[in-house]
Amino acid sequence: xxxxxxxxxxxxxxxxxxxxxxxxxxxxxxxxxxxxxxxxxxxxxxxxxxxxxxxxxxxxxxxxxxxxxxxxxxxxxxxxxxxxxxxxxxxxxxxxxxxxxxxxxxxxxxxxxxxxxxxxxxxxxxxxxxxxxxxxxxxxxxxxxxxxxxxxxxxxxxxxxxxxxxxxxxxxxxxxxxxxxxxxxxxxxxxxxxxxxxxxxxxxxxxxxxxxxxxxxxxx
Numbered sequence: 001x002x003x004x005x006x007x008x009x010x011x012x013x014x015x016x017x018x019x020x021x022x023x024x025x026x027x028x029x030x031x032x033x034x035x036x037x038x039x040x041x042x043x044x045x046x047x048x049x050x051x052x053x054x055x056x057x058x059x060x061x062x063x064x065x066x067x068x069x070x071x072x073x074x075x076x077x078x079x080x081x082x083x084x085x086x087x088x089x090x091x092x093x094x095x096x097x098x099x100x101x102x103x104x105x106x107x108x109x110x111x112x113x114x115x116x117x118x119x120x121x122x123x124x125x126x127x128x129x130x131x132x133x134x135x136x137x138x139x140x141x142x143x144x145x146x147x148x149x150x151x152x153x154x155x156x157x158x159x160x161x162x163x164x165x166x167x168x169x170x171x172x173x174x175x176x177x178x179x180x181x182x183x184x185x186x187x188x189x190x191x192x193x194x195x196x197x198x199x200x201x202x203x204x205x206x207x208x209x210x211x212x213x214x215x216x217x218x219x220x
Contacts, residue, residue: 092191092203097211098148098218101170101187105207108165112153115186115218121146122176124183128153129169136163148186148218167207186217 098115106112116124124144128137136157141149156162172183189205194213196202201213 090194092219093193094191096188096190096220097203097205097216098186098188098220099211099215100184100217101208101211102185103167103208104153104170104187105189105205106153106155106163106165106168107207108155111155112168112170113188113220114151114170115188116144116149116151116172116174117184117186118144118146118149118174120176122174124149124172124174126151126153126170126172126185129171130163131167133169136168165207188220 096113101114104112104114112128114126116126118124121144124141126139126141127135128139130136137153138158139151139153141151153168155165170185170187172185173180174183175181187208189203189208189211191203192206193204194201195204195210199212202210203213203216204210
């Protein structure tokens, strides 16, 4: 390709270094350097590239290179953190964890365990609800300090009848100064395995399914 004196070589190429900068996602460092070299080879000898313009293009190249370097570093860091989390989570298999949930699993032998977030103390009560929405058992724990108040249901209803294993709803109230309010409930689950998917790391709990690793409040 020949270029006439005074013509813009990039009008023939259909690209400019500014355009290359805007297309940084599709052009790599080698492409950027090739375009800049081509410009130097085809510049007008009577009007050579100004030094400040050349330095500006060098700065653009450095910026693109730096961004790509940061992206590579963040990708590597993300992979490292994921691997570290996977190792930590695998050590939880066979252990129990507490996590925010309105549903718990009744095991015939261990019962159904969990906790209640108590922000500033009060009278704590926990209700166990079956699939139809009926309250099968109410557990009153009296005055509890701020923090986590733990509970365990033995699987029996108010009449002393043993109920079948399975999932049950849990809800809690805190009463202070004569006023009651709902409280956040925590369910306890046994970790059976660990999964790594598109949504991150998950713990597979007995009878309860998958729970995001980040939701775990406490290991018990």
